[in-house]
Amino acid sequence: xxxxxxxxxxxxxxxxxxxxxxxxxxxxxxxxxxxxxxxxxxxxxxxxxxxxxxxxxxxxxxxxxxxxxxxxxxxxxxxxxxxxxxxxxxxxxxxxxxxxxxxxxxxxxxxxxxxxxxxxxxxxxxxxxxxxxxxxxxxxxxxxxxxxxxxxxxxxxxxxxxxxxxxxxxxxxxxxxxxxxxxxxxxxxxxxxxxxxxxxxxxxxxxxxxxxxxxxxxxxxxxxxxxxxxxxxxxxxxxxxxxxxxxxxxxxxxxxxxxxxxxxxxxxxxxxxxxxxxxxxxxxxxxxxxxxxxxxxxxxxxxxxxxxxxxxxxxxxxxxxxxxxxxxxxxxxxxxxxxxxx
Amino acid sequence: xxxxxxxxxxxxxxxxxxxxxxxxxxxxxxxxxxxxxxxxxxxxxxxxxxxxxxxxxxxxxxxxxxxxxxxxxxxxxxxxxxxxxxxxxxxxxxxxxxxxxxxxxxxxxxxxxxxxxxxxxxxxxxxxxxxxxxxxxxxxxxxxxxxxxxxxxxxxxxxxxxxxxxxxxxxxxxxxxxxxxxxxxxxxxxxxxxxxxxxxxxxxxxxxxxxxxxxxxxxxxxxxxxxxxxxxxxxxxxxxxxxxxxxxxxxxxxxxxxxxxxxxxxxxxxxxxxxxxxxxxxxxxxxxxxxxxxxxxxxxxxxxxxxxxxxxxxxxxxxxxxxxxxxxxxxxxxxxxxxxxx
Numbered sequence: 014x015x016x017x018x019x020x021x022x023x024x025x026x027x028x029x030x031x032x033x034x035x036x037x038x039x040x041x042x043x044x045x046x047x048x049x050x051x052x053x054x055x056x057x058x059x060x061x062x063x064x065x066x067x068x069x070x071x072x073x074x075x076x077x078x079x080x081x082x083x084x085x086x087x088x089x090x091x092x093x094x095x096x097x098x099x100x101x102x103x104x105x106x107x108x109x110x111x112x113x114x115x116x117x118x119x120x121x122x123x124x125x126x127x128x129x130x131x132x133x134x135x136x137x138x139x140x141x142x143x144x145x146x147x148x149x150x151x152x153x154x155x156x157x158x159x160x161x162x163x164x165x166x167x168x169x170x171x172x173x174x175x176x177x178x179x180x181x182x183x184x185x186x187x188x189x190x191x192x193x194x195x196x197x198x199x200x201x202x203x204x205x206x207x208x209x210x211x212x213x214x215x216x217x218x219x220x221x222x223x224x225x226x227x228x229x230x231x232x233x234x235x236x237x238x239x240x241x242x243x244x245x246x247x248x249x250x251x252x253x254x255x256x257x258x259x260x261x262x263x264x265x266x267x268x269x270x271x272x273x274x275x276x277x278x279x280x281x282x283x284x285x286x287x288x289x290x291x292x293x294x295x296x297x298x299x300x301x302x303x304x305x306x307x308x309x310x311x312x313x314x315x316x317x318x319x320x321x322x323x324x325x326x327x328x329x330x331x332x333x334x335x336x337x338x339x340x341x342x343x344x345x346x347x348x349x350x351x352x353x354x355x
Numbered sequence: 356x357x358x359x360x361x362x363x364x365x366x367x368x369x370x371x372x373x374x375x376x377x378x379x380x381x382x383x384x385x386x387x388x389x390x391x392x393x394x395x396x397x398x399x400x401x402x403x404x405x406x407x408x409x410x411x412x413x414x415x416x417x418x419x420x421x422x423x424x425x426x427x428x429x430x431x432x433x434x435x436x437x438x439x440x441x442x443x444x445x446x447x448x449x450x451x452x453x454x455x456x457x458x459x460x461x462x463x464x465x466x467x468x469x470x471x472x473x474x475x476x477x478x479x480x481x482x483x484x485x486x487x488x489x490x491x492x493x494x495x496x497x498x499x500x501x502x503x504x505x506x507x508x509x510x511x512x513x514x515x516x517x518x519x520x521x522x523x524x525x526x527x528x529x530x531x532x533x534x535x536x537x538x539x540x541x542x543x544x545x546x547x548x549x550x551x552x553x554x555x556x557x558x559x560x561x562x563x564x565x566x567x568x569x570x571x572x573x574x575x576x577x578x579x580x581x582x583x584x585x586x587x588x589x590x591x592x593x594x595x596x597x598x599x600x601x602x603x604x605x606x607x608x609x610x611x612x613x614x615x616x617x618x619x620x621x622x623x624x625x626x627x628x629x630x631x632x633x634x635x636x637x638x639x640x641x642x643x644x645x646x647x648x649x650x651x652x653x654x655x656x657x658x659x660x661x662x663x664x665x666x667x668x669x670x671x672x673x674x675x676x677x678x679x680x681x682x683x684x685x686x687x688x689x690x691x692x693x694x695x696x697x
Contacts, residue, residue, distance in 0.1 A: 051398075051399060051400070054396035054398070056393075056396070056418060057393060058393070058418075058420075059420055075650045076398060076400075076649070076650055076651075078400075078401060080648075080650060137647075304652055304687075304690075305479075305687075306422075307418070308417045308418055308422060308651065308652040308653075308683030309418075309650065309651065309652065310646055310650040310651065310652060311650075341650030345646075345647075345694035345695075348646075348690070348694060349691050349694060349695070352687035352690060352691060353687075353691075
């Protein structure tokens, strides 16, 4: 694992970054996306409680429109593109779930979308992104820079860039997951002690952490990352943004970001508790558990928080724990592999 | 298909049958099971609405404790066994989901359970039933009479028989699915025009029909059955209980009952609308759709109502339709087969 420190200005900075995000932005996002995003359920399961020794509340964002939470941030962001710029469309880079969220949002808003995706993204994600009507441009994860490709595309067409995580509108949209979790837990008479979510660039995690800080300040948020992509954990420990040595090699295709997003890190360094890492085996066990016991289809990256709970990575005994199942866009072949392991 | 007419007294009649079931029994069941059964969500998905040309509300009983709605009826029924008889335990016959519902309920209530299951039941159902601590006795679906085996076991041990569908306490328990659907739809400002559920012996279907008749009388209930096991459709058309010629051969292992239950039929002949039949192919397409688009694990029998909607078997355009996904206990090998078809 690398401990390369990033310069503050390194990486792509979208036009809208830099504004401080507040709970009002998340509430505005909730109002904006409410007509199109699904209010996903907060589920329980006695067997999961038994395994965890805790009361676990499962936010099932795999059931979200486009198959992951990414629709929330994308739809919020695209809704904010001003009228005239809408005709020039949007560009996004994504391993697949942001791609589908942007593509689905663009279709609903009558915009064109071009998505820069890794050539080794799960076939289902490439296929579904095209299915939503987007144009897909592929790149090599090991040798090419997706941000540079996206920037060039934007320069050529005048399209608006929709960053997967380092954008206040995207973070505010993802933060609606946290708003809903707090409200749904409260409706059950519960205040959550911990919330765990998988963390790539940190858009979802920072959005949830902001929502919790405002609406449920006693709840502690934790990042969950794959072993080779634990940049947030190491960065939070070090107090500065560090990148990963690996560029591929995790079963969690959705979580292989190279370093924390600038905005997400600035939020999570204030608000996040202990970071957790999970192995590929723990993640695949969690995908199988979700299938067999919870009856939910969850992709590997989407099962990281469940994996953290099932493998006892945090001291959670007798607490109320919220976890986010972030996505369900798993290739059938991957699920066949998971089911054959048992 | 056979049109053999059954004598009114044919088939096993449990001690508690004969009482008229009312909405008060379903409300009492809801109170009784509320602490243990899960309040499963009523889900939406834009792609399903698009495919159906209707607003579809999905009651996800595959997410229920023990993996199917059967827990509701079983827990209600076992809760009503008087104190002294509890020590002698319970016996049930079941293709697998009732087995798990009874086994899980018996464990919670500190009772022993013996389950008579077909030898060709999905391995996962046999395994999970044993996993809940029940003793399993297998029989040959083609040559042996499961009711006779169960009756003998009860005579030997003094155990209480828990019929999978022809019992008022079981029907009242399953009816809580209908109660919840009406309340959850109302919370969304919706009155359902139609509700579709798969129908084996008719315990769930008659319970839901009773709940709808009382709480949402403008909602029309429809039975959904596999092609070779359309005994309810034919019986409702004929006005008398008819049995099926086939004893096996459907992909819907949960729906291969031989004829309508006496009590269920007496309710559904008053309250059910047009009966629907679905083919194995339509069912497997629905299982795949649930996996790929809804991100839900549904077993073939549990996907029958979804199959009816996806294959356009009823005129539902522009209506509000409730469907029940009744169970998710699918063998991994069966899911691998389904995913390989695509």
